[in-house]
Amino acid sequence: MLHAYVSQSPGLARLGQQSPTDPRPDLGRAIWIDLYRPLDSQSAAVEALGLEVPTLADMEEIEISNRLYREDGTDVMTVVIPGHTPDGVQVAGPVSFILTPERLVTVRHHAPRSFITYPDRAARTTPGCATPERIFLGLVEEIVARLADLLEGVGRVLDAVSARVLGDAGPEELKASLGEVGRQGDLLGKIRLALLTLERALSFFDQTRAAQGAAHELRPIIKALMRDIAALSVHNDFLSSRVSLSVDATLGMINLAQNNTVRILSVVTALFLPPTLIASAYGMNFANMPELNQSWGYPFALVLMVASAAGTWAFFKWKKWL
Structure with a gap:
């Protein structure tokens, strides 16, 4: 799927829906092209603009030199952020940002919610959407805001789990709570990876702009995003410790319930020991x-x-x- 946008006051306007038979109407006008699970014809349409569209295998390379590099005046930055597959399964997948002076191209094979909400909010973001660089920073800001929402959601789930576990939860509720805590811990791992890769991408973006010797009016925005990422990393670590505490509390309650059962069985066994001794004697x-x-x-x-x-x-x- 291919979505193309042009800068139009006060925000972004979407160009006509692309199709395999008409893959690139007016792509030369687009300031942002978003490729989601692109068809070969759609990738070819973008490559006709002089940009190389990375494959999923290329995007999944873990070497930092393959994720962040500059070639022929084009910055390529790949980050890993949480999203959903077409089947609704939550994953942490790579997203590539291909930034040129004329446009921004994003390539993704899963659906982070930030890419759905950003086009309508582009004009209200701090960087705005007048240039490809500002659209890139606006997308990062939207992603960071989404990660903050996810962290708040994890906190609310852990609050509910703690109240249930420390209350009068039965064995089935304790089992369900343990599974829920595990899912939240997995989500925290995805968020932590997203924050790490975003921080690297922003640092690379800032360094490339500094190397060009340009007056960098976007630097305050970059620093603000870096501070937000650092704050969310601290919050993520705090919630990770809460996950560990919730797991320990849940397992402790399960052990207490098992101990009660074992105690009852032990008492019942002890009650039958003296009669058994007497019967054995006679x-x-x-x-x-x-x-x-x-x-x-x-x-x-x-x-x-x-x-x-x-x-x-x-x-x-x-x-x-x-």
Whole structure:
């Protein structure tokens, strides 16, 4: 899918929907081209503008030299941010920003929400959307804001889990809570990776502008974004510690519930030990056992077994083990 936008007061205006039969109407006018799971014809349309569209394999390269580089006046920056696949599965996937003086091209194979909300908010972002550089920084600002929202959501989920675990949660609720905490921990890992790659991309963008010797009026915006990323990284670390605490608390409650069950079984077993001992004694085949020849011998043994069990139960109650 290909979406193209032109700068139009007060924000961005979308060009006509692209199709395989008409892949590039007026792409030369576009200030931002967003490629989402692009078809070969759509990639070819962008490459006709003199830009190389990286493949998913290229974008997934982990070497920093492949993710951040400048070639023939074009900056290529690849970051990893959370989003959803077409099946609705949350993943952390690569997004490439190809920045030239004329336009910005983004290439992605999953759907971060920031790319959906940004076109309508472009004019209200701090950098604005008058140039490709400002659109890039506006997108980063939108991504950072989305990551902040995700962190707040994780915090709310952990609050709910803590209240449930420390309350009167049953075994099934504890099991569900443990799974929920695990999912939030996985999301925090994706957010942390996104913050790290965004910080690298912004630092690279700032350095390339400084190397060109241009008066960098965007530097205050970059510094503000870097401060936001640093603050979110601290918040992410705090929530990660809360995840560990929630896991420990949940496992502790599960252990307490299991201990209660084991304690009940132990008490039941102990109640039957004295009667079993008595029955074993009267089951021995000795010749001189006078009770065996008396009519009251059998009832006496039964009463003795019941009395021993009752005495054991009373002792446990007195010790407050029950």
